[in-house]
Amino acid sequence: MSAIPDQPDGIDPHTTDLPDLARAAERIGEYIRANGDGLYDLIGRAPLYARDLEALRQAAEQLVALSTPPATDPDLYLIWSHHHDMWWGPAGSGYRSHHTDAGRYTLADTKQWLGRSCDCCEVPEVVVPVPAPSESGSTSVQQLIAEATKARIAAGDVNRAAAVAQ
Numbered sequence: 001m002s003a004i005p006d007q008p009d010g011i012d013p014h015t016t017d018l019p020d021l022a023r024a025a026e027r028i029g030e031y032i033r034a035n036g037d038g039l040y041d042l043i044g045r046a047p048l049y050a051r052d053l054e055a056l057r058q059a060a061e062q063l064v065a066l067s068t069p070p071a072t073d074p075d076l077y078l079i080w081s082h083h084h085d086m087w088w089g090p091a092g093s094g095y096r097s098h099h100t101d102a103g104r105y106t107l108a109d110t111k112q113w114l115g116r117s118c119d120c121c122e123v124p125e126v127v128v129p130v131p132a133p134s135e136s137g138s139t140s141v142q143q144l145i146a147e148a149t150k151a152r153i154a155a156g157d158v159n160r161a162a163a164v165a166q
């Protein structure tokens, strides 16, 4: 497994750059869920409460919701690459690590990009529907990928090159 990064989102530690607001709010939400309510820290006379973080997290979420166009067209799909462990970018241009930056394709459009193979992945790529806002947490997105992959394997729609190599 990869080492724990020293700054979020691959930020260069020698800069004062800040992480993406939506992802920062997501991490804070996970932290609060793991740690529960109450006083988190007290350094000198400076207390930090769970609800301080929660208030900021909610404000961040509202800000992100306001600045994100409601783009949950049910007819659009994302392409997850198991081979690269990343999303396909817009119009087949490279890869993106977060689904909100991924390219959105019509189902017909995904076809022209699929069917590549490698020697290592049973299912090199899968098509998943654009996650609804309620499913855009990383756990739900992982679940969408897992379901799509399972469906492909169940349908026997797998990469023969990988099957031969194993």
Ligand SMILES: [Zn+2]
Pocket (backbone or CB within 6 Å): 082, 083, 118, 119, 120, 121, 124
């Ligand atoms: Zn592969």
